[in-house]
Amino acid sequence: MTDPGTDGARPAGAVHQFIPALIPRDATGSHTLLLRDVLREAGWRSEIFAEATHDELAGQSHRIEEYPSQARPGDVLVYQFSTSSVVAEVLASRSEPLILNYHNVTAPDLYGSWDPPAAARSEEARRQLAVLAPKAALGMAVSAFNERDLRDAGCARTTVAPVLVDLERSVADPDPRTAARLRKDRAGGGADWLFVGRVVPPKAQHRLVEALWAYRRLYDPAARLHLVGTAPSRRYLTALRGFVADLGLEDAVKFHGEISDGALAAVYAAADVYVSLSAHEGFGIPLVEASRVGLPVVALGVAAVPETVGDAGLLVGVDDPAVVAAAVDRVLSDDRLRLGLVDAGRRRSGEHSMVVAGRRAVEAVATVAGAPPEGSPPAVPGDVP
Amino acid sequence: MSGDGSVDEVEDHRAYLAQVMAEIDQEVRRRRSSGDLPARVERQLDELFLEHSPVAGRGGALEDALALVDSSAFIDPVVPVASNRSGGAVVKKGLRSLNLWYVGFVTHQVSQFAAATSRALHLVEDRLGELARELDAQKVPPAPVVDVPGDGDPTAWWVAGALDALGSVPGRVLHAAASDGWLVRHLVAGGVDAYGVDPRVGRIDAGEREGLDLREEGAVDHLLAVEPAGLAGIVLSGVVDGMAHGERRQLLELLGDRLTPEGVLVIHAWSPSAWGSDAAPAEADLSPGRPLRPSTWSHFLEPMGYRVGVEEGPSGADYVVTAFRGRADRPR
Missing domain, CATH: 1.20.5 (Single alpha-helices involved in coiled-coils or other helix-helix interfaces)
Structure with missing residues (x-):
């Protein structure tokens, strides 16, 4: 990692990013790391300043307190906004041009009484957004859905630049032990549903359990549901496990937790359909990952999901168990539909390749920072074939 | 492809x-x-x-929570010292001896605080129990749903008029209490997007088996879940008859919010005189209120922007109120 204050080759023209917490395998964290690489490839100096950094990423960022002493004229600051943080207060007091890279904030009421601290954080994040949005030189939203939020918050100039995703993680070398275990489960027959996302109320995993119950009753008694993702809301997880037990689905619903890229690739490879009934998605990276690996998608068409999925998924208007079960059955039993979704998904995931998304990000940043210092072309690494 | x-x-x-x-x-x-x-x-x-949510089980939740507080109110400062490793237990015992004086001092205070908190919560629980008993003795029960003369009979005198008023409304029509869906069936056959609710156990079963959209819940509970201006028509039969004044007023406000600006409201009810006769159901004696006189509905509804028509049944036992909002025509 270079020191942003000591790189004398280009004294001006730096685009630095700020993030509350830099975490591996986290959508905002991964985007931040990839954007840094894209900005550097384009010719800007670029560092990451974080309030906290996961041990696994030690050395990838500076502490936020270090920035004031290293600030240089001509710096442009990019804030990766997805939650409340002291970083927002720091940036509100800075005079450098600010780009608000907005990943959306979940509506507090979606947490309800399940997770009052998370609801309070969402409230605070919305308050901070209202402070920063009018000040931002550019609001860079990862979806048109998010762009509307930015405008509503008072951002005068906005654009949409897709989130940067390393889609290769979903097709990494599958972990052999996970793959073997899944093969064993599949030997008894039955379809495998998959959902990837944090186990929290807004992701509505309980609705997936209901839909699976209906699907097993109506179409496929041996079907399984795989839930991948960390569970920050212990209360919701406990309720979910209790609900699964009430319905007698202990053997059918698999809680994988947070898993390695290899294990995730194995789960993606073993699944028959990706199902999302999430009530709130600012973008929905796993929807694109599923399309990348050739999984048909059935999803509740709310928030940013329709624009992320496009015609690569069967979008249901309601999350009634009978509707979702019928939609999944249709996808799995109708070859024309399934292959159409898979083809459309592969095309769609190509639109989210690093080349396309990286170029768009560089163009957006250049409208505030000017052309990269050496006039470098916006070349970016890591294209998806 | x-x-x-x-x-x-x-x-x-x-x-x-x-x-x-x-x-x-x-x-x-x-x-x-x-x-x-x-x-x-x-x-x-x-x-x-x-039932697994944090707001579930209102009845037993406080009791369960108190049991949890009681079970965790004492903090044991004497840590376990067993070890799988050779000499581990000796080392742990040494550490425990060194730290016990300090940890014991802290945990004594924490345990005292927890015990005081637990005691305070039990006092709150006792007081809440007393209040619940007092309120229970004073509370007005919700009005029961009753069968009105002619309910279940599609040839009853008021049905043709109701079908006429609702036949061309643009949107969903709710019937409460719908019983087995006899009116919903006729509305649907006439091209109306109709469904029904009825809180009485088992009453909707036959209609539901038939494929009608019927739900086992009360009218007020259901309307609370409907979005504003979500219904183009509402038919109430046997719902308002025994309501107390406050409950009826709340229902009317709810109806005003849930009906579209040009919605139609139809109320079929017992007449006050028949309500006191032997022909009335047993619920008449158990209800907190009694049916309004037909003209009183005009008194209620016209200030709310409805144009109201009232018609009494040939036997004098029941009447129907048809109320149109906005530009809807044909007051009866």
């Missing part, structure tokens, strides 16, 4: 998606009406999950 993504292929795929969604809709209707998965079962799934 070959997957090259030509314009024709993309258009074809999109058209097929729309067709599939329509077919899924039909499949769901078929499954629900055949009894494979009645809508009621889906609602029971939701209720089952809500």
Whole structure:
């Protein structure tokens, strides 16, 4: 990692990013790391300043307190906004041009009484957004859905630049032990549903359990549901496990937790359909990952999901168990539909390749920072074939 | 589909998606009406999950929470010293001896605080119990749903007029209390997007088996879940008769909010004189209120922007109120 204050080759023209917490395998964290690489490839100096950094990423960022002493004229600051943080207060007091890279904030009421601290954080994040949005030189939203939020918050100039995703993680070398275990489960027959996302109320995993119950009753008694993702809301997880037990689905619903890229690739490879009934998605990276690996998608068409999925998924208007079960059955039993979704998904995931998304990000940043210092072309690494 | 993504292929795929969604809709209707998965079962799934939610189990939640407080109110400063490693237990015992004086001092205070908190919560629980008993003795029970003369009979004197008033409304029509869906069936046959609710256990079963959209819940509970201006028509039969004044006023406010600006309200009710006769159901004696005189509905509804028509039945036992909002024509 270079020191942003000591790189004398280009004294001006730096685009630095700020993030509350830099975490591996986290959508905002991964985007931040990839954007840094894209900005550097384009010719800007670029560092990451974080309030906290996961041990696994030690050395990838500076502490936020270090920035004031290293600030240089001509710096442009990019804030990766997805939650409340002291970083927002720091940036509100800075005079450098600010780009608000907005990943959306979940509506507090979606947490309800399940997770009052998370609801309070969402409230605070919305308050901070209202402070920063009018000040931002550019609001860079990862979806048109998010762009509307930015405008509503008072951002005068906005654009949409897709989130940067390393889609290769979903097709990494599958972990052999996970793959073997899944093969064993599949030997008894039955379809495998998959959902990837944090186990929290807004992701509505309980609705997936209901839909699976209906699907097993109506179409496929041996079907399984795989839930991948960390569970920050212990209360919701406990309720979910209790609900699964009430319905007698202990053997059918698999809680994988947070898993390695290899294990995730194995789960993606073993699944028959990706199902999302999430009530709130600012973008929905796993929807694109599923399309990348050739999984048909059935999803509740709310928030940013329709624009992320496009015609690569069967979008249901309601999350009634009978509707979702019928939609999944249709996808799995109708070859024309399934292959159409898979083809459309592969095309769609190509639109989210690093080349396309990286170029768009560089163009957006250049409208505030000017052309990269050496006039470098916006070349970016890591294209998806 | 070959997957090259030509314009024709993309258009074809999109058209097929729309067709599939329509077919899924039909499949769901078929499954629900055949009894494979009645809508009621889906609602029971939701209720089952809500039993696990933080706001569930209001009755026993405080008791359970107090039991948890009691069980965790004492903090043991004497840490376990067993170890699988050779010499580990000796080392742990040494550490425990060194730290016990300090940890013991802290945990003594924490335990005292927890015990005081627990005691305070028990006092709160006792007081809440007393208040609940006092309130229970004073509270006004909700009005029961009753059968009104002619309910269940599609040839009853008031039904043709109701069908006429509701036949061309643009939007959903709710019937409460719907019983086995006898009126819903006729409205649907007439091309109206109708459904019904009835809180009486088992009353909707036959209609639900038939495939009618019926739900086992009360009118007020249901209306609370409907979005504002979500209904073009509402038929109430046997719902308002025994209501106390406050309950009836709340229902009217709710109806005003849930009806579209040009919605139609039909109320079929017992007449006050018949309510006191032997012909009235037993619920008449158990209700907190009694039916209004027909003209009183005009007194209530006209200030709320309705144009009201009232018609009494030939036997004098019942009457119907038909109220139009906004530009709707034909006051009866």
